Amino acid sequence: MQWLYTARDLNLPDWYLAAGCIRNRLWDHLHGYAEPSGEQDIDLIYFDPDASAAQDHALSQQLSSQFKQVWEIVNQAHIHHWYRQASSQPIEPMLSSLDALGRWPETATCIGVRLMPDDRLQFAMPCGLDDLFNLIWRQNPAFSDRDIFLQRTASKHITTRWPRVCLEQKVPIVQSIQKHQVVDTCPPRPVT
Numbered sequence: 001m002q003w004l005y006t007a008r009d010l011n012l013p014d015w016y017l018a019a020g021c022i023r024n025r026l027w028d029h030l031h032g033y034a035e036p037s038g039e040q041d042i043d044l045i046y047f048d049p050d051a052s053a054a055q056d057h058a059l060s061q062q063l064s065s066q067f068k069q070v071w072e073i074v075n076q077a078h079i080h081h082w083y084r085q086a087s088s089q090p091i092e093p094m095l096s097s098l099d100a101l102g103r104w105p106e107t108a109t110c111i112g113v114r115l116m117p118d119d120r121l122q123f124a125m126p127c128g129l130d131d132l133f134n135l136i137w138r139q140n141p142a143f144s145d146r147d148i149f150l151q152r153t154a155s156k157h158i159t160t161r162w163p164r165v166c167l168e169q170k171v172p173i174v175q176s177i178q179k180h181q182v183v184d185t186c187p188p189r190p191v192t
Contacts, residue, residue: 003042004115006063012046012073014097016112016124019043023108023132027162030135037161041070045112047097049077076100102126105143105152108136131168138168 007017021042028037042063056073063071079100080093094100097112101124104110110127131138137158139149158165 001115004113004121006067007044008115008117010044010059012044012048014047014076016045016097016101016114017042018045018097018101018112018124019104019109022111022113026132027135027165030133031162031164038157039070041072042067044071044073045076045097045100046073047076047094047100051075051077053078098124098126103140103142105140105145105149107131107138107140110140135162135165136168137165138170 003017003021007015021040024036024038024040031037044063053075056075060071060073063073076094076097076099080091091103094103101110101112107127108131110125111129111132112124114122114124116122125132127140130136137153139146143149153167159167
C-alpha cells in the first residue's frame with residue numbers, strides 16, 4: 001500500500017501503478033513464492049502532455065533512492081516520440097493512461113491500479129483479467145510488433161520464473177479485448 005500512497009501524493013494526472021509491479025507480485029503469489037522471484041521494479045505511469053521527460057527522470061531517481069527499489073515513472077503522453085526512435089516504427093499518440101495500458105505488448109501486463117482520494121482502489125484493465133489470473137502470457141492484439149513481444153518474452157524468462165505460466169502463441173482477435181474497462185472497488189469500511 002505504501003507504493004499507492006506515495007504515487008497518490010505525487011499528484012500526477014491520470015496516474016496508475018501498472019504492468020510488472022502488479023503482474024509479478026500476483027504471479028509470485030499464485031506460484032506460492034514467499035519472496036519476490038526476481039527484480040520488483042515499480043512502474044508508475046501518468047498522462048500529462050505538458051510535463052517534460054526530465055521530470056520523469058528526476059522523480060524516478062528520487063523515489064528509487066527513497067525506497068531503495070527501482071521506480072520507473074513514464075509519462076504516457078510522450079511514448080509515441082521515444083517509441084518511434086527506439087523501434088523505427090511510428091505509433092499513434094496515446095489519449096490517456098488507460099489508452100496506453102490497452103496498447104501494451106502482453107494482455108497480462110495491461111493492468112493498472114490507483115488509490116483514489118477517498119482511499120478506494122480503482123483498477124484499469126483494458127484487456128480484462130482472465131489472462132492475468134489464469135497465468136497466460138499472450139500478445140495483446142492491439143500491439144502489432146510480434147518481434148518486440150517475442151524479445152520481451154525471452155528477456156523476462158517468463159516460464160523459468162513462473163513455470164505454471166502458459167505461453168499462448170496465437171494472438172486473440174481484437175474484438176475480444178474489452179476497451180477501456182475501469183472498475184472502482186467498494187468504498188473503504190470505517191475502522192471501529
